Amino acid sequence: MxxxxxxxxxxxxxxxxxxxxxxxxxxxxxxxxxxxxxxxxxxxxxxxxxxxxxxxxxxxxxxxxxxxxxxxxxxxxxxxxxxxxxxxxxxxxxxxxxxxxxxxxxxxxxxxxxxxxxxxxxxxxxxxxxxxxxxxxxxxxxxxxxxxxxxxxxxxxxxxxxxxxxxxxxxxxxxxxxxxxxxxxxxxxxxxxxxxxxxxxxxxxxxxxxxxxxxxxxxxxxxxxxxxxxxxxxxxxxxxxxxxxxxxxEQEEKLKQMAFFDTVTGLPNRAAFDKEVFDLIIRCEGGKASFGLEFLSIANFRSIEKHLGETSLQSLARGLKQLVGDDIFIARYASGGFMFLLNQQQLSARGALIKRLQQLPKTLANGAVDIQWRAGSSRFPTDASSSRMLVKKAMQTTDMSDYVQMRTSPDADIFIPQTEATSA
Incomplete structure (x- = not known):
């Protein structure tokens, strides 16, 4: 067939x-x-x-x-x-x-x-x-x-x-x-x-x-x-x-934004900074690498807080970010305090960073509010080997106008108060 x-x-x-x-x-x-x-x-x-x-x-x-x-x-x-x-x-x-x-x-x-x-x-x-x-x-x-x-x-x-x-x-x-x-x-x-x-x-x-x-x-x-x-x-x-x-x-990103970012300034918050420091300590395990913390605070924040609006704080945060640069991790660590995280390469340029920070405005709200800046720092593993102690050390603030650079120190670009430099 x-x-x-x-x-x-x-x-x-x-x-x-x-x-x-x-x-x-x-x-x-x-x-x-x-x-x-x-x-x-x-x-x-x-x-x-x-x-x-x-x-x-x-x-x-x-x-x-x-x-x-x-x-x-x-x-x-x-x-x-x-x-x-x-x-x-x-x-x-x-x-x-x-x-x-x-x-x-x-x-x-x-x-x-x-x-x-x-x-x-x-x-x-x-x-x-x-x-x-x-x-x-x-x-x-x-x-x-x-x-x-x-x-x-x-x-x-x-x-x-x-x-x-x-x-x-x-x-x-x-x-x-x-x-x-x-x-x-x-x-x-x-x-x-x-x-x-x-x-x-x-x-x-x-x-x-x-x-x-x-x-x-x-x-x-x-x-x-x-x-x-x-x-x-x-x-x-x-x-x-x-x-x-x-x-x-998108919802997860929103929750992450709420958990790790300051709602006023948009900067990373304390939780984000602590996590970043913890991760960096793990990467630098054994003390083979170092990094530094810089704390910058408004000493009279409580007395001027009622005069500052969100717009002034946002403007301050933008200006601070511009002075520091995009490469340095910056967070709003407290109501009037900011933390910077410097890796080993950025530590060598710490002197230039301090000079830029000294250009921060001394007044806000069109000159109506005076600001008293204070700063502090710590270094891993020289000052401490835990995130908690590093933060505590960095928050021991001093008037920024007292900072000078000690180039003769074995650890280059370490800043100490003027009074201590004079006695040395």
């Missing part, structure tokens, strides 16, 4: 394979990022769309094979072939959605998926229930199974590679991969068709309940619409999840 192929239906079978491949890649790449309850739903829907799509491609491909005798199919075996495709898809998607997927997992899922596709194909061929029965070319039969497993392996690898991909980039990658996978699935089908040898006088069983005509274009259109709807729903869900994640990140 010889036959030929309808090019239009062959192309349609390829388009169905592409759609099935796209659904497989999309669901496979997104499953692991869903919650457990929603993940089960998407797993079931993904297996249904993927398995049904591949199954539909098979029967459209069968309809594309024009024979002298109209093909009909046994209902029970046809349903079993569909179940094989859906179950194999479910197992493969479940394995590939695991958080930690090893090479063995990919191999197992590829064998399961490839075996399921092959089972679906040859069960679908058996559903024709021909008399006398067709025979198969063993080499081509094995080759078709190898193609099915290889296509499944490619799908599993691509799913993992696309995990977490979003936006247009993900759609482009999935679309390109779907073209390749669709070709592989069709390659398996038509290689399997080449393997079959129909007897010249073969006839379908008269008791077959399904018409080959119904399993062609009508089935393709119906299932394609279903798959497209499922994928669109999944994409909408993915976008909603991405929006929720974005909002969660």
């Amino acid at each position: 010889n036959g030929h192929y309808d090019p239009g239906l062959v192309l349609l079978s390829y388009l169905v394979a592409i759609l099935a491949s796209y659904s497989a890649l999309h669901f496979g790449s997104q499953l692991s990022s869903s919650s457990r309850a929603k993940g089960r739903f998407w797993l079931a829907l993904g297996a249904l769309t993927m398995g049904t799509g591949i199954w539909t491609m098979h029967f459209v491909g069968m309809r594309a094979h024009i024979t002298p005798v109209a093909m009909t199919y046994d209902l029970g075996i046809t349903v079993l072939s569909w179940l094989a495709a859906v179950l194999a898809s479910a197992i493969a998607l479940f394995i590939i959605s695991l958080q930690h997927v090893r090479v063995l997992h990919v191999v197992i899922s590829s064998l399961v998926m490839g075996g399921g596709i092959s089972t679906m194909h040859y069960a679908g061929m058996a559903a024709i229930n021909l008399t006398p029965a067709p025979s198969y070319d063993l080499l081509l039969l094995v080759l078709s199974i190898v193609i099915a497993v290889a296509a499944s392996a490619a799908a599993m690898v691509i799913c993992r590679a696309l995990k977490g991909a979003t936006g247009r980039n993900a759609m482009k990658l999935q679309g390109g991969a779907s073209l390749v996978m669709g070709a592989a699935i069709c390659g398996m089908h038509y290689t399997g068709m080449m393997a079959v040898r129909f007897p010249a006088d073969a006839m379908p069983h008269p008791g077959n309940q399904l018409s080959g005509g119904w399993l062609g274009l009508p089935l393709a259109l119906t299932i394609s619409a279903f798959i497209a709807l499922a994928v669109i729903s999944a994409i909408a869900d993915m976008r909603l999840r991405n929006l929720e994640q974005t909002r969660a990140i």
Whole structure:
């Protein structure tokens, strides 16, 4: 029983394979990022769309094979072939959605998926229930199974590679991969068709309940619409999840801003500074490196606080940041106090920093408020080796006007009060 192929239906079978491949890649790449309850739903829907799509491609491909005798199919075996495709898809998607997927997992899922596709194909061929029965070319039969497993392996690898991909980039990658996978699935089908040898006088069983005509274009259109709807729903869900994640990140940033930044000046607060000092001590463990703390405070802050508005404090913080520079970590450590953190390289320029700080304004609010500045410093590990003692040492403030630079000291750029320098 010889036959030929309808090019239009062959192309349609390829388009169905592409759609099935796209659904497989999309669901496979997104499953692991869903919650457990929603993940089960998407797993079931993904297996249904993927398995049904591949199954539909098979029967459209069968309809594309024009024979002298109209093909009909046994209902029970046809349903079993569909179940094989859906179950194999479910197992493969479940394995590939695991958080930690090893090479063995990919191999197992590829064998399961490839075996399921092959089972679906040859069960679908058996559903024709021909008399006398067709025979198969063993080499081509094995080759078709190898193609099915290889296509499944490619799908599993691509799913993992696309995990977490979003936006247009993900759609482009999935679309390109779907073209390749669709070709592989069709390659398996038509290689399997080449393997079959129909007897010249073969006839379908008269008791077959399904018409080959119904399993062609009508089935393709119906299932394609279903798959497209499922994928669109999944994409909408993915976008909603991405929006929720974005909002969660924004909320986390707001909480972080509240926890580690001063609400008035916008500078890091005491918690942020203490954390920075603690981390730096760990990095300088063993005393192999040093760093310094500088404390700058408004000594009369309590008496002038009621005269200072938020605008004046914000202006002061901006000016202080400009004097210090972006490279030095500065924090509002107390209501009227600021801490600076100087790493080992910045310590060598400490003298220039002190000179810049001495340029700070002595009045605020258009000259209506006088400011009395005081400063102090400490160095790790010379003065202390714990963050608490370093801060305590730095907060032992002195009038800034009394500071002079002692260049003769072994520790360059150490500042001490003028009275001590004179006595020395």
